[in-house]
Amino acid sequence: MPMSPSAALRPTYPIRTERLLLRPLTDADVDALLAYRGRRDVCRYLPFEPMTREVIETRLANDFARRELTDEGQALTLGIEVAATGALVGDVVLFWHSRLHESGEIGYVLRHDVTGRGYATEAVTELLRLGFAELGLHRIIARLDERNEPSARLARRLGMREEARLVHNEFFKGEWSTELDFALLAVEWRARTFG
Structure with missing residues (x-):
């Protein structure tokens, strides 16, 4: 059943997880954002x-x-801050694609020197909760470059199902890219979360 016309996501900030604070980015974050969003190796498989x-x-x-x-067509980008240190270590984004189809998409980027600590898993788990439990989405996808193995592992760890492998579907940063499409339904998320 499609979501009500008044559906919206208006979080109270910061959003707390076990070790992290998810919060809006501010002008004070410029240097921290530049430290990872300005790096060629971090942006290699990202759409910018x-x-x-x-x-x-x-x-x-x-x-x-x-x-x-x-409303649909909007995106919410939140910084990933380590609560114990106050360090901004990445950001996550939730796109609201369609009100009728109750669909969205997630994205994430982390500082290169903090990978492997579970921060992305913790942050994106909360992002899925926001999309499914708070906004009421039916389906959330993640699209990524096949060569980005850490992102694919994260999607699988979150219970997302690989639904498509689009071979050389996009000429991306000077070469043909193969896209992997992952998805999770609200009913699947609830079964994993509340078992």
Whole structure:
């Protein structure tokens, strides 16, 4: 049954997980964002080039400034802060694609020096909760480059099902890229979460 026309996501910040705080990004985050979003190796499989300070400042004033989702076509980007240290170690994004189809998409990027600590799993687990339990989405997808094995492992760890392998579907950063599409339904998320 499609979501009500008044459906929206208006979180109270910061959103606390076991070790992390998910929160809106601010102008104070420019240097921390530049430390990972400005790196070619971090951005290798992401749909943007390494960002300059100016690009980050523009994004902070525009799309990163969103603090809620009120309609389809919007995206909510939240910083991943380690609660114990206050360090910004990455960010996650929830896209609301369609009100009728109750569909969304997740994305994530982490600082290169903090991978392997479970921060992405913890942050994206909370992002899925926001999408399914708070916004009421029916289906959430993740699309990634096949060569990005850590992202594929994360999607699988979260219980997402690989639904498609699109061979050389996009000319991406100077070469043909094979895309993997993962998905999770609300009913599957509830079964995994509440068992």
